[in-house]
Amino acid sequence: MDVNPIKDAFDRVAKKQKLSYSKTQEVIDQIFQEISDTIEKIQNTHKSDSRSDYKALLADLKTKIKEMAPLTLLEGTQKELNVALSKYPKLLEKSFNPDISKAYRNVDLDTATVNYIIASHFYRQGLFDVGDCFVTEAMEPESIASIRSPYVEMYQILEAMKSRNLEPALKWATSNSSKLKANGSDLEVKLHRMQYVEILQSGIRDEALSYARIHLARFAADHFAEIQKLMGCLLWAGKLELSPYPDLLYPANWDKLAEELTRQFCSLLGQSFESPLGVTVAAGVQALPPLLKFMNVMWGKKQEWQSMKQLPVPVELDDEFQFHSIFVCPVSKEQATDDNPPWLMPCGHVLCKQSIVKMSKNLSKSFKCPYCPTDIDSGNCKALYF
Amino acid sequence: MLPLLGSNRQPTFISQIPNPDRRDSPKMDIDPLPNGGPAAAVAAAAVAATNAPSSKLSRLAESLKLEHQLTRVPFEHLKKSMRANHRVVEKEVSAVVSAVSDAANAPGEDDAVDRLSSLVSRLQGLKRKLEEGSRTEHLQAQRCRARLDHLESADPENLSEWSNTRLKRIVVDYMLRMSYYDTAAKLAESTNIQDLVDIDVFLEAKKVIDALQNKEVGPALAWCTENKSRLKKSKSIFEFQLRLQEFVELVRAENSMRAITYARKYLAPWGSTHMKELQRVMATLAFRSNTECATYKVLFETKQWDFLVDQFRQEFCRLYGMTFEPLLNIYLQAGLSALKTPFCTEDGCTKEDPLSQECFRKLAMPLPFSKQHHSKLVCYITKELMDTENPPLVLPNGYVYSTKALEEMAKKNNGKIICPRTNFGCDYSDLVKAYIS
Numbered sequence: 068m069d070v071n072p073i074k075d076a077f078d079r080v081a082k083k084q085k086l087s088y089s090k091t092q093e094v095i096d097q098i099f100q101e102i103s104d105t106i107e108k109i110q111n112t113h114k115s116d117s118r119s120d121y122k123a124l125l126a127d128l129k130t131k132i133k134e135m136a137p138l139t140l141l142e143g144t145q146k147e148l149n150v151a152l153s154k155y156p157k158l159l160e161k162s163f164n165p166d167i168s169k170a171y172r173n174v175d176l177d178t179a180t181v182n183y184i185i186a187s188h189f190y191r192q193g194l195f196d197v198g199d200c201f202v203t204e205a206m207e208p209e210s211i212a213s214i215r216s217p218y219v220e221m222y223q224i225l226e227a228m229k230s231r232n233l234e235p236a237l238k239w240a241t242s243n244s245s246k247l248k249a250n251g252s253d254l255e256v257k258l259h260r261m262q263y264v265e266i267l268q269s270g271i272r273d274e275a276l277s278y279a280r281i282h283l284a285r286f287a288a289d290h291f292a293e294i295q296k297l298m299g300c301l302l303w304a305g306k307l308e309l310s311p312y313p314d315l316l317y318p319a320n321w322d323k324l325a326e327e328l329t330r331q332f333c334s335l336l337g338q339s340f341e342s343p344l345g346v347t348v349a350a351g352v353q354a355l356p357p358l359l360k361f362m363n364v365m366w367g368k369k370q371e372w373q374s375m376k377q378l379p380v381p382v383e384l385d386d387e388f389q390f391h392s393i394f395v396c397p398v399s400k401e402q403a404t405d406d407n408p409p410w411l412m413p414c415g416h417v418l419c420k421q422s423i424v425k426m427s428k429n430l431s432k433s434f435k436c437p438y439c440p441t442d443i444d445s446g447n448c449k450a451l452y453f
Numbered sequence: 454m455l456p457l458l459g460s461n462r463q464p465t466f467i468s469q470i471p472n473p474d475r476r477d478s479p480k481m482d483i484d485p486l487p488n489g490g491p492a493a494a495v496a497a498a499a500v501a502a503t504n505a506p507s508s509k510l511s512r513l514a515e516s517l518k519l520e521h522q523l524t525r526v527p528f529e530h531l532k533k534s535m536r537a538n539h540r541v542v543e544k545e546v547s548a549v550v551s552a553v554s555d556a557a558n559a560p561g562e563d564d565a566v567d568r569l570s571s572l573v574s575r576l577q578g579l580k581r582k583l584e585e586g587s588r589t590e591h592l593q594a595q596r597c598r599a600r601l602d603h604l605e606s607a608d609p610e611n612l613s614e615w616s617n618t619r620l621k622r623i624v625v626d627y628m629l630r631m632s633y634y635d636t637a638a639k640l641a642e643s644t645n646i647q648d649l650v651d652i653d654v655f656l657e658a659k660k661v662i663d664a665l666q667n668k669e670v671g672p673a674l675a676w677c678t679e680n681k682s683r684l685k686k687s688k689s690i691f692e693f694q695l696r697l698q699e700f701v702e703l704v705r706a707e708n709s710m711r712a713i714t715y716a717r718k719y720l721a722p723w724g725s726t727h728m729k730e731l732q733r734v735m736a737t738l739a740f741r742s743n744t745e746c747a748t749y750k751v752l753f754e755t756k757q758w759d760f761l762v763d764q765f766r767q768e769f770c771r772l773y774g775m776t777f778e779p780l781l782n783i784y785l786q787a788g789l790s791a792l793k794t795p796f797c798t799e800d801g802c803t804k805e806d807p808l809s810q811e812c813f814r815k816l817a818m819p820l821p822f823s824k825q826h827h828s829k830l831v832c833y834i835t836k837e838l839m840d841t842e843n844p845p846l847v848l849p850n851g852y853v854y855s856t857k858a859l860e861e862m863a864k865k866n867n868g869k870i871i872c873p874r875t876n877f878g879c880d881y882s883d884l885v886k887a888y889i890s
């Protein structure tokens with residue numbers, strides 16, 4: 068999107084605004100000057116004792132100001148400004164989608180539920196102050212307390228890691244060792260490795276060795292090569308950057324470790340890694356443009372939109388939002404359902420059952436696969452489960 | 454082989470970090486099964502490489518077009534200040550002009566000088582006000598520019614950060630509309646996005662809303678006067694509704710005489726266009742506030758005040774070019790629909806799917822299901838997309854998993870495959886490829 072034309076248009080508004088300001092100032096200054104002059108003249112006539120009439124001076128002033136027509140001047144500058152002021156929003160309406168609520172279905176989103184989602188979001192993002200403030204302002208604190216405390220613990224661990232302190236992380240990983248293992252995560256050994264590298268790089272070889280014996284040896288079965296490598300590093304205590312494995316010192320390792328810990332922590336909490344609020348809003352950002360395009364076309368049928376069971380237009384989201392297998396029959400373009408499952412044909416191509424039923428004249432005849440020259444006997448097709 | 458499930462798969466801002474459920478797959482010993490030979494793979498990769506950035510850019514451009522409110526609101530705010538400042542100048546100047554005329558009738562010279570001097574200081578005051586107003590306008594203009602700069606700053610490189618800011622902006626908007634002002638201010642401040650949200654605009658609304666909730670119409674009427682011409686243009690009857698309510702309150706207080714005077718002065722002007730409502734409310738004089746007649750009883754209910762608050766919110770949003778719904782609700786609804794599939798409620802649903810959570814399901818209940826053009830298959834085991842690089846394989850029982858997952862399983866179990874959903878067992882060599890178009 069090119070913002071420059073909008074910026075230019077805004078500059079034109081700002082320019083007119085400046086012009087109007089200086090003209091207004093001028094008008095006021097002029098009146099100010101005329102009145103001040105008149106005061107002076109009245110006082111001077113007094114001094115010089117020439118008994119000229121102050122009334123004549125006042126009448127003069129009145130005429131001058133009338134001739135100046137300050138109100139007309141002001142109106143003129145305002146008119147010019149108004150042209151710019153009315154043009155700019157029109158440009159905005161043209162450049163943007165002026166009403167993104169056109170695809171909104173008139174159902175109330177339950178406020179308590181939305182608030183609960185937002186509060187959880189604040190806590191999982193580590194925005195505890197904001198979260199607490201929100202809970203005080205908008206919710207029953209009891210409803211959310213159980214969400215808050217685990218995230219407090221997680222952020223304590225992460226904060227410690229930021230200052231290169233692995234103690235809390237190791238403590239947590241150790242006490243959740245079996246759960247981590249069940250998750251297929253080797254976070255525990257990664258943490259110990261990091262700790263070992265830290266000790267080794269500080270130059271205390273003996274301590275590193277004994278740490279390895281106590282904490283790393285028991286992972287030998289699954290991580291044999293890795294541990295051999297780590298033990299080899301003992302030769303470069305205090306100068307790992309010269310060893311064959313300088314990558315052990317990369318600062319990015321800490322970020323990766325913190326991310327892995329966050330991932331596992333959320334997973335053990337039964338929570339997603341990404342904020343579900345963030346994911347849903349991001350999906351909404353991608354879904355709105357095609358929905359709005361559609362609504363612009365069928366604005367007259369707003370009523371139908373309110374009751375549709377399925378979105379009237381396909382909405383392709385980025386792959387990261389794909390959480391389930393969707394099979395769309397390439398022949399009928401319909402999404403597979405339990406009643407109309409995908410069927411695998413002997414050639415390896417897949418169609419929906421209904422399409423195969425149709426093409427085989429109710430499963431009575433063989434037919435040609437629409438994608439390859441194979442003759443298909445519907446008896447040799449089978450349902451797929453993704 | 455027909456194209457390409459997700460072969461233009463590019464990590465985007467959310468998925469830079471893969472799913473916790475998606476396990477890292479170790480390097481294969483088994484050769485990956487090629488699809489249409491290496492040349493096709495190279496071609497596909499090339500298409501992916503050229504396609505992805507442009508589609509990313511167009512996605513971004515489309516998303517920026519949703520930001521009308523971001524640019525419109527500060528402009529309307531600026532416009533409002535400019536108009537108000539101008540009105541002050543006009544009023545003062547016209548007062549000074551007529552005072553100059555009057556001064557001609559001054560009974561004496563000293564009196565004339567006094568009068569003129571007071572005009573001089575009045576003009577000095579006006580100049581100060583003008584400067585002050587100009588400073589406010591300048592700040593508001595800066596805010597308009599900051600919004601445009603922010604839009605311009607969005608590019609695929611910083612999309613993740615930009616999207617995070619967008620989410621915060623949307624949440625602040627929600628807070629403001631729901632009258633959670635403290636949270637709005639705190640969130641904006643702690644994340645340094647004050648220039649990108651409209652807290653001051655909403656504080657203006659807060660005054661009116663608070664007053665209406667206290668059953669006072671004063672600030673709301675003042676607001677109507679401030680925005681008279683624009684309300685007239687949009688054919689708003691909000692002021693009439695406020696007047697009706699005030700009238701009803703006089704009737705409630707059994708103050709019939711005052712009610713009638715009030716009606717003559719403030720309701721009669723609306724008679725030509727809204728006679729029916731006018732007559733209905735006048736009839737309350739006969740029925741009084743304890744009436745059981747449904748038509749009139751409702752006029753005395755306190756929810757009439759809630760209705761006025763609602764009405765005000767609508768007028769306010771319209772004036773500033775905002776959507777009436779909070780932005781968050783609009784994005785949530787669109788997002789929930791786009792994510793809603795019949796599979797979200799099944800047992801195997803990944804936690805990364807927001808609709809695996811009860812509260813999101815609740816919100817999605819009245820919304821339509823998503824619709825997709827193309828097949829996109831997600832491996833039950835790895836939760837990764839199955840595409841040309843990681844094609845789907847079919848077990849003899851019809852269950853489908855990704856090549857990667859099954860290769861790994863085979864490697865660990867001497868070529869044996871066990872279906873994780875049915876416990877059906879077979880050999881790796883029994884698997885057949887499915888071609889999904």
Ligand SMILES: [Zn+2]
Nearest residue numbers: 414416436439
């Ligand atoms: Zn075929």
